[in-house]
Amino acid sequence: MRIGELSRRTGVRTHQLRYYGAQGLLEADRGTNGYREYDEDAVLRVKQIRHLLGAGLSSEDIAYVLPCALGEAPALPGCPELLAAMRSRLRRIDDQITDLAHSRDALAVYIKAAEEVGGESYPPFHGGDPEPAS
Incomplete structure (x- = not known):
């Protein structure tokens, strides 16, 4: 199947599928027309x-574990x-938390x-850098 079909069947955008290929996570053959051709196993592999x-694993971690993966x-x-x-x-996630x-x-x-100081009223803050005083 071509990349568009794999994208439709997995719900993953084509540019992400190309990225998975570049990271060594997903293999494709090239047809005589130069298009990527994926086999049926690619659907399961993308879901994995x-x-x-x-789960927060990096592409590098995933490349390491995919040979062990069974099922979706x-x-x-x-x-x-x-x-x-x-x-x-x-541990990294726990540290971030x-x-x-x-x-x-x-x-x-x-x-x-x-709030306890009271007095001066401040405009609401919506994230990012506060606007400079004029």
């Missing part, structure tokens, strides 16, 4: 890639190296202090 990306979800039996990669990613929690707590303290 999407699930693993959804996928199950990853017999791949002890994967466990180390997933634990490492989980901790950092965000600290930032949230600090911001809450600033808000509470500003």
Whole structure:
């Protein structure tokens, strides 16, 4: 099947499919016309890639684990190296959560202090850099 058909069957945009190919995650043959040609296994492979990306694994991690992948979800039996990669990613996520929690707590303290001071009224802040004073 061509890339457009694979895109329709998986719901993944063609530029993402090309990226998966460039990262070594998805293989395609080239037809005599130069078009990418995918076999039926590509549908399952794309679904596996999407699930693993959804779990926060990098393309590099996914390339490492795909040979172990079974099924759409996928199950990853017999791949002890994967466990180390997933634990490492989980630690990074936990660190990010901790950092965000600290930032949230600090911001809450600033808000509470500003509300307690009262007096001056501030315009609503909608993220990004505040507008410069004129």
